[in-house]
Amino acid sequence: xxxxxxxxxxxxxxxxxxxxxxxxxxxxxxxxxxxxxxxxxxxxxxxxxxxxxxxxxxxxxxxxxxxxxxxxxxxxxxxxxxxxxxxxxxxxxxxxxxxxxxxxxxxxxxxxxxxxxxxxxxxxxxxxxxxxxxxxxxxxxxxxxxxxxxxxxxxxxxxxxxxxxxxxxxxxxxxxxxxxxxxxxxxxxxxxxxxxxxxxxxxxxxxxxxxxxxxxxxxxxxxxxxxxxxxxxxxxxxxxxxxxxxxxxxxxxxxxxx
Numbered sequence: 001x002x003x004x005x006x007x008x009x010x011x012x013x014x015x016x017x018x019x020x021x022x023x024x025x026x027x028x029x030x031x032x033x034x035x036x037x038x039x040x041x042x043x044x045x046x047x048x049x050x051x052x053x054x055x056x057x058x059x060x061x062x063x064x065x066x067x068x069x070x071x072x073x074x075x076x077x078x079x080x081x082x083x084x085x086x087x088x089x090x091x092x093x094x095x096x097x098x099x100x101x102x103x104x105x106x107x108x109x110x111x112x113x114x115x116x117x118x119x120x121x122x123x124x125x126x127x128x129x130x131x132x133x134x135x136x137x138x139x140x141x142x143x144x145x146x147x148x149x150x151x152x153x154x155x156x157x158x159x160x161x162x163x164x165x166x167x168x169x170x171x172x173x174x175x176x177x178x179x180x181x182x183x184x185x186x187x188x189x190x191x192x193x194x195x196x197x198x199x200x201x202x203x204x205x206x207x208x209x210x211x212x213x214x215x216x217x218x219x220x221x222x223x224x225x226x227x228x229x230x231x232x233x234x235x236x237x238x239x240x241x242x243x244x245x246x247x248x249x250x251x252x253x254x255x256x257x258x
Contacts, residue, residue: 013063015055015084026131027070027101030192034071034099037194037203041172042079049074055084058094058121067117071099073170097169099127104134115143119150125169126150133189140165140176140192164195173197
């Protein structure tokens with residue numbers, strides 16, 4: 001009797017799309033900034049996963065059911081590192097916040113295709129930031145999912161006229177800050193910064209934190225040097241005063257009577 005055995009082929013979920021990753025300097029820098037500062041911000045919370053440019057598979061058995069946002073935040077899962085993210089292995093949890101660092105070359109995907117997919121998957125907030133001001137006006141836009149459709153979040157301005165959009169999902173403001181403009185130069189694009197309205201602090205990347213630490217250390221060293229110099233000058237003045245008093249006594253003059 002012949003037996004027919006069915007051999008099932010394991011389903012492969014690629015960790016990359018097989019295409020070389022080519023990013024502009026601005027896109028890469030802001031992608032790194034966003035991921036770094038959000039990881040630092042949520043560091044004390046054990047069940048928040050922040051990443052970007054990672055394959056997220058949302059349908060078991062279908063490797064084509066995949067998305068790869070530039071930046072995303074998933075709540076309720078461990079922050080440990082992954083080579084890819086499979087939703088069915090993570091309790092079905094998908095991103096609550098997504099940001100795309102957009103440009104003219106990705107405009108169609110970021111404006112049409114991706115938001116349709118993100119809305120269908122229930123991503124609560126979708127943001128776009130155009131670091132080189134290629135086409136997006138203003139450079140930052142945010143959307144909130146309401147009854148299955150993305151509705152624009154308001155772009156507000158604080159007391160210093162700095163425009164921002166508040167993310168309820170993150171509990172943070174996403175600000176557009178105007179960099180210093182050298183005299184006679186063309187206006188530079190506005191810079192994206194995350195701001196914590198609870199502490200009143202702008203979130204800094206690891207590099208920026210290190211720069212602040214180095215500057216603080218330099219200031220401490222300068223203050224220490226100034227204190228040492230003042231003490232040396234004081235000691236020198238006291239020595240001179242003592243030498244003068246001794247010389248006066250040698251001459252038979254009481255320095256206290258002068």
